[in-house]
Amino acid sequence: MRIGLLGTGPWAHLAYAPALSAHPDVEFTGVWGRRPQAARELAQEFGTEVFEDADALIDACEAVAIALPPAVQAPLAVRAAERGRHLLLDKPLAASVDGARAVVDAVSAAGVASVVFFTLRFTDPAAAWIEQQAAAGEWFTARADYFGDVFTGSGSPFADSSWRAEKGGLWDVGPHALSVLLPVLGDVTDVTAAHGPADAVHLVLRHEGGASSTAALTLRAPTPAAGVVVELRGGHGVVALPQSADGGPVRPLGRAVDALLESARTGEPHTCDVRFAARVVEILAAAEQALDGGR
Structure with missing residues (x-):
């Protein structure tokens, strides 16, 4: 599967880029980031192409992985799903309940597969x-x-x-x-x-x-x-x-990639899909409201 990476920060460098480049069933298509120089350096290190436009990378892939802050991740995930791309996302799914539900709606409408990388759910x-x-x-x-x-x-x-x-x-x-x-x-x-x-x-x-x-x-x-x-x-x-016996995030993230490939192949949703991740966001938002004195 052709998978592109949106994001160039520490988590992209430590987890996503090495996991995608090492996976035997993935063609690591390219990298886009909000900092062009960081994107060029990451792409060069892992032997893939740099893209100057996020939509161009989305269009070149069958799936996208996103390693960006939640407020940035959610709208990009919606754009990718609307183009029929499968999604490998990180937690939290979004910075708000509305943002999380927008991702769920886009994934449901497009019928694409999604996996959200809750680290422990993929760690041995x-x-x-x-x-x-x-x-x-x-x-x-x-x-x-x-x-x-x-x-x-x-x-x-x-x-x-x-x-x-x-x-x-x-x-x-x-x-x-x-x-x-x-x-x-x-x-x-x-x-x-x-x-x-x-x-x-x-x-x-x-x-x-x-x-x-x-x-x-x-x-x-x-x-x-x-x-x-x-x-x-x-x-x-x-x-x-x-x-943990895995010694870092790369192997667990590789298992998350396996889960995405399987979900895309079978059409069966994974237990850590965007619906589960949106429920987590709802609970976090409820806790935030309780901290402010609400129920």
Whole structure:
């Protein structure tokens, strides 16, 4: 499949470009970016063509991968879907509920395949663990703590990310937490949220199956306190999300490409398609509203 890449930032360089260039069933068609020089450098490094116009790259491909801020990603995804292109997108799908629903509408109208790269859903052994716990059921409660130090540590490639600085841990690591909690505990029916220090947000969620969960989300944790813990408690005891064995994002993203190719071939939607990603955006927006004093 001919796949082009929209975006030239750190995530495009660390994950998308190497995954697309290495995939045996992908022709890495080209790169477009908002910074032409960065696009030229990325294209040269990974042996593909640079495009000066996003629509020209979309027209040259069968699918597009997007590694751009959510407010930029959503309208480009709509344009690509309207041209009949399959979509490999990143989380969060959009910066607003309206933006996310616009992508869903465009994908539905065009009948194209979509996969949104929620990292843990494609990471070994976490993906298998999530599937196993969802099948086990009978969970009483869960917690998902994501303590990132993007803006407090040293050397993070995302420290200059303006959208992360603006939206905070809720929108950046919140999708990761929800990507684990939703398939295991079910959809969210109630959201309560409270501010913590810096950008920290604490969520209390009620799920449709009756279980509850909590999430602590931040990008500004002290470095010694940084880390991720996901824990389930129920009739099976206490189980914790295993550590990744993949050593980075390239292999998991390769599996996301596999999922997109399979969905495009069969016409069967993937569990991490734009509809699931839009639901995550709706929950994030509800949490944001709760932080402002709404329900």
